[in-house]
Amino acid sequence: MIELNAQQIAEATGGRLTSTVDTTATVTTANTDSRLMTANGLFIARPGETTDGHHFIGAARDAGATLILAERETTDANGQPDPAVIVPDATVAMANLARYIVDKIRQHSETTVIGITGSVGKTSTKDALATLLATQGPTVAPQGSYNSEVGVPLTIFTADLDTRYLIVEMGADRVGNIRDLADIVRPDISVVLTVGSAHAASFGSVDNIAQTKGELVEALPAGGVAVLNADDINVAAMATRVPDHASTLWFSAAFAPPRRPRVLYAANADTTVDENPRFDLQYLADDATATDRAGREVTAGLIGEHHTTNLLAAAAAAFAAGVDLSAIVTAMPSIKPASAHRMARTDRTDGITIIDDAYNANPESMRAGLKTLAMLGRNTGRRTWAVLGPMLELGDQHAKEHILLGEVVVRLNIDQLVVVGAAARALYTGAVNEGSWGDEVDHVLTNEGAFDLISQRTAPGDIIFVKGSNGTRLWELADKLTTAPLGRKEQQ
Ligand SMILES: Nc1ncnc2c1ncn2[C@@H]1O[C@H](COP(=O)(O)OP(=O)(O)OP(=O)(O)O)[C@@H](O)[C@H]1O
Numbered sequence: 037m038i039e040l041n042a043q044q045i046a047e048a049t050g051g052r053l054t055s056t057v058d059t060t061a062t063v064t065t066a067n068t069d070s071r072l073m074t075a076n077g078l079f080i081a082r083p084g085e086t087t088d089g090h091h092f093i094g095a096a097r098d099a100g101a102t103l104i105l106a107e108r109e110t111t112d113a114n115g116q117p118d119p120a121v122i123v124p125d126a127t128v129a130m131a132n133l134a135r136y137i138v139d140k141i142r143q144h145s146e147t148t149v150i151g152i153t154g155s156v157g158k159t160s161t162k163d164a165l166a167t168l169l170a171t172q173g174p175t176v177a178p179q180g181s182y183n184s185e186v187g188v189p190l191t192i193f194t195a196d197l198d199t200r201y202l203i204v205e206m207g208a209d210r211v212g213n214i215r216d217l218a219d220i221v222r223p224d225i226s227v228v229l230t231v232g233s234a235h236a237a238s239f240g241s242v243d244n245i246a247q248t249k250g251e252l253v254e255a256l257p258a259g260g261v262a263v264l265n266a267d268d269i270n271v272a273a274m275a276t277r278v279p280d281h282a283s284t285l286w287f288s289a290a291f292a293p294p295r296r297p298r299v300l301y302a303a304n305a306d307t308t309v310d311e312n313p314r315f316d317l318q319y320l321a322d323d324a325t326a327t328d329r330a331g332r333e334v335t336a337g338l339i340g341e342h343h344t345t346n347l348l349a350a351a352a353a354a355f356a357a358g359v360d361l362s363a364i365v366t367a368m369p370s371i372k373p374a375s376a377h378r379m380a381r382t383d384r385t386d387g388i389t390i391i392d393d394a395y396n397a398n399p400e401s402m403r404a405g406l407k408t409l410a411m412l413g414r415n416t417g418r419r420t421w422a423v424l425g426p427m428l429e430l431g432d433q434h435a436k437e438h439i440l441l442g443e444v445v446v447r448l449n450i451d452q453l454v455v456v457g458a459a460a461r462a463l464y465t466g467a468v469n470e471g472s473w474g475d476e477v478d479h480v481l482t483n484e485g486a487f488d489l490i491s492q493r494t495a496p497g498d499i500i501f502v503k504g505s506n507g508t509r510l511w512e513l514a515d516k517l518t519t520a521p522l523g524r525k526e527q528q
């Protein structure tokens with residue numbers, strides 16, 4: 037983080053200093069988690085969903101926090117007031133502090149801020165873009181999937197005065213959410229990937245999701261660039277919301293290039309035997325050279341055809357940020373899964389392959405992952421296992437979407453289905469009604485039950501794909517399948 041003193045933090049947040057603040061001291065890191073606190077840190081105490089950060093001020097000071105941002109005054113073990121900036125709302129204060137920091141960074145030197153939103157693929161795209169931009173200059177991107185009113189400021193707190201590229205992932209669960217996040221970072225480049233049914237429960241409708249994602253392009257400044265997915269009808273419609281003072285760069289992996297003025301197009305899109313995306317990256321525009329139009333061959337280390345879109349989006353964002361197409365193409369092969377539990381492939385020494393996609397799940401990402409699994413099976417003749425937990429947050433669509441997914445598993449000819457958790461029961465029912473029976477399909481209630489069943493029945497050569505919603509902790513099962521011995525227990 038850029039070095040800040042207590043006066044600056046009070047100025048940025050409209051806060052009040054407590055009597056024990058050392059006004060000459062500065063902080064160089066900031067966090068809401070006392071366990072991540074380091075020397076000269078600013079600890080932000082905010083009431084969370086499960087606990088209240090104000091309870092951890094002592095722990096944070098022990099870990100090196102020299103200043104606290106809090107909603108109320110607290111005292112230490114000796115009854116002394118903790119040195120703090122007191123604000124009415126710590127989450128709002130984080131946003132204000134982040135905005136202040138972005139201003140300072142921009143004032144110091146040229147900085148390009150890129151915001152990424154969409155219903156699926158944000159984290160994959162930001163990781164790909166971070167790999168591309170890091171070849172050009174100091175790049176800051178969110179850790180994991182930080183994309184909320186807390187995650188966005190925390191990302192900005194990791195930037196420095198020298199940061200050349202600042203990538204921000206933006207998620208939303210209500211109309212107005214993206215506008216608020218965009219107001220913190222004011223992106224120069226706004227990337228919108230897809231509008232899906234993700235989180236439809238909290239939004240009420242797909243239209244509301246489209247309305248919210250589009251807030252990112254409305255926020256563009258003069259000279260800004262909207263990077264839009266021409267293949268998604270709801271994203272394409274956002275072109276009319278791009279302000280006149282900004283421009284649009286399209287990306288597409290459709291069967292034929294869209295009739296748009298400036299497009300990065302994936303021609304001859306395909307996958308390798310390991311299901312790594314491969315395509316010819318063409319730039320089709322008035323200012324394109326013959327080589328740009330002919331295309332340059334691209335492969336990357338991500339797994340699944342669906343990542344073509346994310347790679348294109350990352351390439352387009354880098355191009356919009358001024359990076360040469362040839363440099364983008366050169367850097368593409370070094371793009372690998374960078375955040376945990378996203379199509380992470382482990383080839384075990386016993387010949388079993390685990391594909392851990394257990395970070396999260398919704399209907400779109402489940403279908404994409406299962407299709408990839410089916411393709412891997414088809415390419416290699418290996419037996420395929422889908423180990424699936426529930427998709428949460430689908431509201432009244434829950435049963436229907438799970439039944440449909442069970443049908444998809446059968447139609448894709450996945451060899452073995454293990455459904456995990458009571459909430460995923462309809463997935464099992466969908467598969468059974470579609471014609472899967474006997475040993476092909478099982479329903480177990482717990483991760484332990486799933487592990488025991490798979491361990492009993494798996495054999496060298498199997499490919500085991502694990503996926504479920506974040507709240508179901510299926511990644512613990514994926515971790516165990518990746519590392520623990522598998523196989524029939526010896527008979528006593
Ligand atoms: N374009 C896509 N189409 C379908 N599935 C995708 C696509 N891109 C990524 N996925 C899959 O969706 C899941 C989530 O991907 P990722 O973490 O990149 O998305 P996200 O938008 O950041 O999600 P979240 O909202 O949970 O932060 C992964 O299983 C990934 O393989």
Ligand SMILES: [Mg+2]
Nearest residue numbers: 158159181183
């Ligand atoms: Mg994410």
